[in-house]
Amino acid sequence: MTHLVFEQVSCERGDRLLFEDLSLKLLRGDAMLVTGANGVGKSSLLRLAAGLLAPAAGRIIREGRIALAAETVALDEDLSLFAALAFWARLDGRNDEAIAAALAAMGLSALAEVPVRLLSTGQRRRATIARVMASGAPIWLLDEPASGLDAPSIDALTAAMAGHLAGGGLILAASHQPLGIAMRELAL
Amino acid sequence: MTPFALLVRRDLARAFAHGGAWLPLIFYLLIATLFPFAIGPDAALLAKVGGGVLWTAALLAALLPVERLVRHDVSAGVLDQLAIRGQSEEAVAGAKLAAHWLSFGPPLMAATLPAAALLNLSAATLTRLELSLLLGTPGLAALGLAVAALTASLRGGGALIGLLMLPLAVPLLIFGASPGTAALKLLAATSLLFVAGTPFVAGAAMRAGRT
Numbered sequence: 001m002t003h004l005v006f007e008q009v010s011c012e013r014g015d016r017l018l019f020e021d022l023s024l025k026l027l028r029g030d031a032m033l034v035t036g037a038n039g040v041g042k043s044s045l046l047r048l049a050a051g052l053l054a055p056a057a058g059r060i061i062r063e064g065r066i067a068l069a070a071e072t073v074a075l076d077e078d079l080s081l082f083a084a085l086a087f088w089a090r091l092d093g094r095n096d097e098a099i100a101a102a103l104a105a106m107g108l109s110a111l112a113e114v115p116v117r118l119l120s121t122g123q124r125r126r127a128t129i130a131r132v133m134a135s136g137a138p139i140w141l142l143d144e145p146a147s148g149l150d151a152p153s154i155d156a157l158t159a160a161m162a163g164h165l166a167g168g169g170l171i172l173a174a175s176h177q178p179l180g181i182a183m184r185e186l187a188l
Numbered sequence: 189m190t191p192f193a194l195l196v197r198r199d200l201a202r203a204f205a206h207g208g209a210w211l212p213l214i215f216y217l218l219i220a221t222l223f224p225f226a227i228g229p230d231a232a233l234l235a236k237v238g239g240g241v242l243w244t245a246a247l248l249a250a251l252l253p254v255e256r257l258v259r260h261d262v263s264a265g266v267l268d269q270l271a272i273r274g275q276s277e278e279a280v281a282g283a284k285l286a287a288h289w290l291s292f293g294p295p296l297m298a299a300t301l302p303a304a305a306l307l308n309l310s311a312a313t314l315t316r317l318e319l320s321l322l323l324g325t326p327g328l329a330a331l332g333l334a335v336a337a338l339t340a341s342l343r344g345g346g347a348l349i350g351l352l353m354l355p356l357a358v359p360l361l362i363f364g365a366s367p368g369t370a371a372l373k374l375l376a377a378t379s380l381l382f383v384a385g386t387p388f389v390a391g392a393a394m395r396a397g398r399t
Binding site: 050051052053054065066067068070071072073074075076077078079087088090091092 | 201205264268270272
């Protein structure tokens with residue numbers, strides 16, 4: 001049963017306390033939007049959830065595979081977009097159809113054979129989201145997923161998120177802009 | 189394909205993209221060409237020092253690919269994504285070591301054939317050199333990867349690579365260039381030590397670099 005739970009979690013970065021005593025609980029179909037000023041610890045919260053950082057105090061329980069869309073695209077620049085996504089999809093045990101579906105959902109099908117290094121900022125952002133979609137992981141952690149996206153792409157992102165939630169996934173996102181679907185809000 | 193094989197294949201493809209893996213080879217041959225110019229066309233002398241010259245050249249050539257081994261994967265978020273997928277840092281380092289050696293060791297051994305001709309090495313010296321490179325290049329590759337992981341998250345870490353790696357590689361150089369089977373055994377032992385230790389050193393460095 002997919003879930004993501006924070007129990008009285010504190011986060012320290014370089015001796016600076018970012019937040020403390022934070023508890024949250026996300027179950028299947030839940031979505032939460034983390035808001036707050038720059039540097040308040042939104043990205044650190046997502047990295048904690050992903051297990052990339054250890055909490056200074058408290059406990060984080062996650063059940064289910066995780067997909068993280070951080071600020072980095074994590075795709076090999078020299079490969080075509082499809083081949084770069086395929087590397088991660090193979091690791092996740094996913095097939096080519098999952099990649100093609102994710103590319104189509106983010107409006108990137110026409111760019112499948114274009115090398116990643118030639119993609120624009122917005123296209124890279126969409127590619128990052130396509131990587132998350134293709135992973136098939138039930139827990140999505142999205143760090144500023146809408147930054148640099150034009151209106152149609154934000155609509156595509158919203159649709160992807162809605163589809164993921166309807167399919168029993170859960171989403172923890174940090175964003176400065178609304179993402180177009182109803183989400184619980186957590187202000188840091 | 190297993191995750192390990194996928195990682196090895198990816199790193200190998202990256203090594204040969206843009207001819208990156210050929211640069212150390214060209215560098216190696218260039219150094220081999222420089223020595224006859226510096227020492228003079230004394231065939232007997234060149235044949236005598238040739239083995240040591242080529243080992244020194246191999247050591248210097250091993251420095252070239254180090255910078256790109258880990259640094260890019262840190263900044264592009266690739267190591268983060270691997271960690272999220274539950275790939276241990278040690279396994280990732282092991283795959284990187286295998287890929288790095290494959291892109292460095294065998295090509296270097298092939299380039300040793302023309303280099304040996306340039307330095308007028310005898311067949312016996314060449315055989316001995318190839319054998320010592322076969323035993324020693326895994327150690328060189330391991331050392332390179334460990335240094336790459338240690339310097340990956342340092343600003344300006346590239347400048348430290350030579351300073352860190354060359355002193356540690358001295359045992360490989362000594363045993364690689366010395367005659368006798370005892371030296372070969374010690375070379376193999378040193379190489380094995382580096383190969384066995386590197387996944388843990390590099391893995392710990394990659395993990396520490398994340399926080």
